[in-house]
Amino acid sequence: MIRIRDLQFGYPGTPFRLQIPTWEVPDAARVAIVGPSGSGKTTLLHLLAGILVPQSGQIEMGNADLTRWSDAARRDFRATQIGLVFQRFELIDYLNVAGNILLPYAINRSLRFGPAVRERMEELAKRAGIAHLLRRPVQRLSQGEQQRVAICRALINQPRWLLADEPTGNLDPENKRLIVELLHQQAEASQATLVMVTHDVSLIADFAMTVDFQAWCSVKSDASR
């Protein structure tokens, strides 16, 4: 369960204000958040992931209130419970596909690497159709392949919440459809809650919950974010 109450957030020195009185997402739900660029969708995902902390209000992920946790605790929570997919993939250029998928295990000690993780990586890659690319440098992949690698990386830690920030923003229509299908399949297989931000309304048909971000929350902004 994701539960937000009286959330208020603003970037210091900017007119941007995000205010969410209340919002709840049940476990294993599929949620699409739509809205124009700069309306604060990414900010919400970063708040859910514990990357940002609100000025006031509560963000409960499961039974834990993220706003009461230390930086280190939120970092560990992010590493172990959250899977993040970015619009620009944000793969590490000097690692190959396998290295990128296993990246969370190299940067946080809460995650323990072992043979089971390697098997899971191979299984994820197989499901994403990139099992034959594991040794390949990521710059030599197509954009669709790169986003699949990013999705596998988001799922390698078996997250309870999969947060995808416009994961189809840089893809052609065919790849958009494939990636959204893949996200659904992987979330289904992992029993994870999928929260996907997009400004492409054609993609929201498969989502059980849709949030019109601009209408649903209060943003006093010059749309600079």
Add this chain to the structure above:
Amino acid sequence: MTAWTLVRAHLTFHWRRTTVLIGCLWIGCLVPLVLSQVMPEVQKQLQRRANETPVVFGSPGSSLECVLHALYFRPTQAPPLLYGDWQSLQQAGFERCVPLHVRFSTNDYPIVGTHLEYFTYRQCQFLAGEPFGRIGDCVIGSEVARQLELNVGEFLISSPRSFLSIAADYPLQMKIVGILQPTASPDDRAVFVDLKTTWVIENLGHGHQDVSQSNDPNLVLERNEQGTVASAAVLPFTVVTEENLASFHFHGEMADFPITAMVLLDDRQRAQDLAAGVAQKNAKVQTVFAGDVIRELLSLLFQIQNVIVAVSIFVGVATLMLFGLVIGLSVQIRQQEMETLFKLGASRGLTWTLYGLEVLVIAVVALLLAGLISRLIAWFVREDLYLWFV
């Protein structure tokens, strides 16, 4: 998978940048490291030779040139001494004083005319053969034998000092009768002959066919009461054999024949005590205490070393500044990557750990390389270091 995996992958992926950074630090460290390993060995080698040859006698002039000539067989422009000077010293009780005549060379190796006692006093051991026994024999140092691939029984020809005056020094074929064991000293790179052999090369003595009984007008210019005057058509022998050995003779008094230096191969203190008297009595002969001259030379070398180290420090500081600039630019370029790592669950400290590990790896590899290469350089030149400085 650890942070180390990321560091290794980044360094190998950007191998050109890594190589350049390692190279910059390596070069910066190499010179001081090489100097620190080489200079003590140079000091040891120069002092050892000076201790083995405490006193040198030569013509008045530069004491450094005199020492380098007598100890290292370097060419000298100083006027020669006379063999008579050596005879005087012998009569004065300088039993372990040995004359040297070093004016000629063969294949760029100096020909050292001396007495057999040189080998005794220097405690030279023979790798093959035996000491020279007559005019035309030579004993070669181990390095000469190795470089020219020569063995006992083969021949070496002395080189004329000037190609414009080939008549001045007649090229003499010298038979190799012995090869010295390596001593890591200039003796390894010298060709030793009897003093008389160098005088033959200098045309002060020669051997030729007997013209006293010849009636050939081309060979005999004149006969008078003093003897027979031979023409230029009579060619001297260029090799000494059993058959022509008896024909070799010298014109003039041996005491007036030149030598270029004398070395006193005696106990250091005794040699210095003895030589102090000579220095006061004989103005024509310069007495030089090799140890003092070598100490001066070493002090000059250490001053040069200090200058090089100072320059290296400046270069090192400049290198470090450039290194810092490259790392700083790298930090800027990798900001997005570090932000991604943070979003995925890395601490902010990890990013600095990654940079720190990278710098550490580059520095350690550069230092190890510099240490290894400097050791290799020192090892390769360990026996011939003195050649670089004399």
